Amino acid sequence: HLNEAAFIGSAQLHSLTQAVISPAMVRFLLRTLTSRPCLVARTAAGERECVRFSKQLALLAYLATRPNGAATREELVSLLWDDSAPRDARHALRQVIHQVRRRTQKELVHGDGLLFVRPEELEFDVTRFRQLVAAGRLDDALALYEGDFLATGALPGAPEFEQWADGVRRQLATERREALRGLLARTADQGRWSHAARYARALIEQDPADPEAR
Numbered sequence: 001h002l003n004e005a006a007f008i009g010s011a012q013l014h015s016l017t018q019a020v021i022s023p024a025m026v027r028f029l030l031r032t033l034t035s036r037p038c039l040v041a042r043t044a045a046g047e048r049e050c051v052r053f054s055k056q057l058a059l060l061a062y063l064a065t066r067p068n069g070a071a072t073r074e075e076l077v078s079l080l081w082d083d084s085a086p087r088d089a090r091h092a093l094r095q096v097i098h099q100v101r102r103r104t105q106k107e108l109v110h111g112d113g114l115l116f117v118r119p120e121e122l123e124f125d126v127t128r129f130r131q132l133v134a135a136g137r138l139d140d141a142l143a144l145y146e147g148d149f150l151a152t153g154a155l156p157g158a159p160e161f162e163q164w165a166d167g168v169r170r171q172l173a174t175e176r177r178e179a180l181r182g183l184l185a186r187t188a189d190q191g192r193w194s195h196a197a198r199y200a201r202a203l204i205e206q207d208p209a210d211p212e213a214r
Contacts, residue, residue: 028104030124032061033172034146041104050103053152055080055096058161061150063109063117064124065168070116079164083157126172138179138186145176177206
């Protein structure tokens with residue numbers, strides 16, 4: 001089931017982390033932990049938004065979370081066009097891939113039966129968030145987490161995608177809560193009470209029943 005395959009295990013996360021190069025070399029940034037999800041192109045002139053929340057962005061986000069950044073065409077068709085006839089859904093997928101290429105002027109998505117996203121071309125905020133947490137840089141991780149994963153509205157005709165996204169959203173919210181708890185404990189132990197109070201308030205806002213925020 002898609003929901004059961006949604007989350008990246010520790011070994012898979014490690015391999016994906018290894019594929020992410022330094023931000024200075026990345027050409028595109030996939031932002032999903034924000035109220036305005038988008039794909040941003042980084043150029044010598046600065047940054048520009050090239051893909052907004054759409055099935056194009058949904059395709060990139062799904063591939064970016066997958067082991068090795070890959071999924072079959074059949075999996076993607078079922079995920080994004082569950083209410084369409086198979087022939088129409090396959091055509092729609094080809095169109096979305098073409099639109100991504102046209103908007104980015106790059107083959108971010110490539111492959112035949114198995115489609116891949118190119119990690120050397122793409123920085124993904126979810127991967128970066130998890131890298132920062134793993135490195136103990138919890139403040140930086142929380143600064144990156146501006147909003148819940150793709151929490152901007154539903155994609156028409158894609159209930160399977162919504163179910164998958166909701167599972168990832170819940171998992172990431174749990175990871176954010178654990179990071180807040182870690183910072184709360186750390187700052188309380190250091191006697192930095194104003195900082196501890198800020199993290200406690202953030203915990204209560206996320207989960208009013210959280211006993212560690214009291």
